[in-house]
Amino acid sequence: MSHFQYNIHHQDPATAARRGVFTTPHGRVQTPGFMPVGTQATVKGLTIDQVAATGAEMILGNTYHLALRPGHETVRRLGGLHGMTLWQGPILTDSGGFQIFSLEGIREVSEQQATFRSHIDGAIIQLTPEHSIEIQESLGSDVAMVLDHVVALPAEPDAVVDAMERSIRWAKRCLNAATRDDQARFAIVQGGLDAKLRAECATELSSLAFEGFAIGGLSVGEPPEEMYRITAATCPHLPTDKPRYLMGVGTPIDLLENIARGIDLFDCVMPTRNGRNAMAFTDRGQIKIRNAVHREDTRPLDPDCHCVACRHSRGYLRHLFIAKEMLGPILLSIHNLTYYQRIMAEARAAIELGRFSEYVAKKKKGWLSQPT
Numbered sequence: 001m002s003h004f005q006y007n008i009h010h011q012d013p014a015t016a017a018r019r020g021v022f023t024t025p026h027g028r029v030q031t032p033g034f035m036p037v038g039t040q041a042t043v044k045g046l047t048i049d050q051v052a053a054t055g056a057e058m059i060l061g062n063t064y065h066l067a068l069r070p071g072h073e074t075v076r077r078l079g080g081l082h083g084m085t086l087w088q089g090p091i092l093t094d095s096g097g098f099q100i101f102s103l104e105g106i107r108e109v110s111e112q113q114a115t116f117r118s119h120i121d122g123a124i125i126q127l128t129p130e131h132s133i134e135i136q137e138s139l140g141s142d143v144a145m146v147l148d149h150v151v152a153l154p155a156e157p158d159a160v161v162d163a164m165e166r167s168i169r170w171a172k173r174c175l176n177a178a179t180r181d182d183q184a185r186f187a188i189v190q191g192g193l194d195a196k197l198r199a200e201c202a203t204e205l206s207s208l209a210f211e212g213f214a215i216g217g218l219s220v221g222e223p224p225e226e227m228y229r230i231t232a233a234t235c236p237h238l239p240t241d242k243p244r245y246l247m248g249v250g251t252p253i254d255l256l257e258n259i260a261r262g263i264d265l266f267d268c269v270m271p272t273r274n275g276r277n278a279m280a281f282t283d284r285g286q287i288k289i290r291n292a293v294h295r296e297d298t299r300p301l302d303p304d305c306h307c308v309a310c311r312h313s314r315g316y317l318r319h320l321f322i323a324k325e326m327l328g329p330i331l332l333s334i335h336n337l338t339y340y341q342r343i344m345a346e347a348r349a350a351i352e353l354g355r356f357s358e359y360v361a362k363k364k365k366g367w368l369s370q371p372t
């Protein structure tokens, strides 16, 4: 009996949106679902109780960062990510390919491995598919991402094909290197912005024994319409009975547009990173809380939000940022994560009612109006 199970209980009649539940050894994830990013084994500035209170069920850690610091053997000796962080829910680790390629600029990719320079001490790191799986098994995450080869866009067609074909070979090496049956492996579809390549890659990966499938190589600066075109072209070639995870996405509109095209799981730094930078998401668009207009505004960020930040006035939140108090970034991170989870909960309910398209239209109207 597998430790992992994915069940769809509603399929939206008018879109490709699905409502499901992904069961892991550390509990269930309601889908569509959003995973807060905890790159260095912490969702920045929040305790795990605060993260849980936002409604998050599954969080994301990053293999590349944790392998560099404190080292995956150290994490294992400290009880793995669950023992170290005390987060008892599901954890997904992406092996950080994106961080490598975006943060460091990959020094080189050979058939054997990706070689890059550590952003901490400049040391040369060589990451093979096998080592990436070994690291993630030490971290003890519930879901491990395969090591893939991501090319920066725009890229020469030959380079896109080459990286996509290497990613498939590396995905097979990751499966062969796996030793834990209580850790799922998710494949990552590559293929740039070429719908035909994406379909080929998805079809090939779907024939392999993965518990889930991610769409990579997006949210790397391409226009939203291009992202939506690629997810719409890729999902039909992925198994219907496995979770689909769109990496690094996105804004609230991106979440809904991609749920409509068949995506089940998301992760993005936006709610936390923008929160730390004094930007709050609301149903009527984004609020830049440092703006002087909020100076004596007694209203909460969002009257419909039950989070701890929304018990305060906008004026107080603005003061915290102007005074550079650490509570400011913490409260806005909590609000933004709560907001993202609320959107996902509303989306799940709308799919159950068969009214997802109506829901998306209503939300987009609010987001595109001017915040008050």
Ligand SMILES: CCOC(=O)Nc1nc2cc3nc(NC)[nH]c3cc2c(=O)[nH]1
Residues within 6 Å of the ligand: 094, 095, 096, 097, 098, 099, 145, 146, 147, 148, 149, 150, 188, 215, 216, 217, 218, 219, 220, 247, 248, 249
């Ligand atoms: C190296 C394999 O593990 C990975 O995490 N690969 C991977 N991660 C990604 C993360 C991304 N974040 C964004 N936008 C913020 N886009 C991403 C793409 C990938 C990816 O293609 N591949």
Ligand SMILES: [Zn+2]
Residues within 6 Å of the ligand: 301, 302, 305, 306, 307, 308, 309, 310, 334, 335, 336, 338
């Ligand atoms: Zn709030």
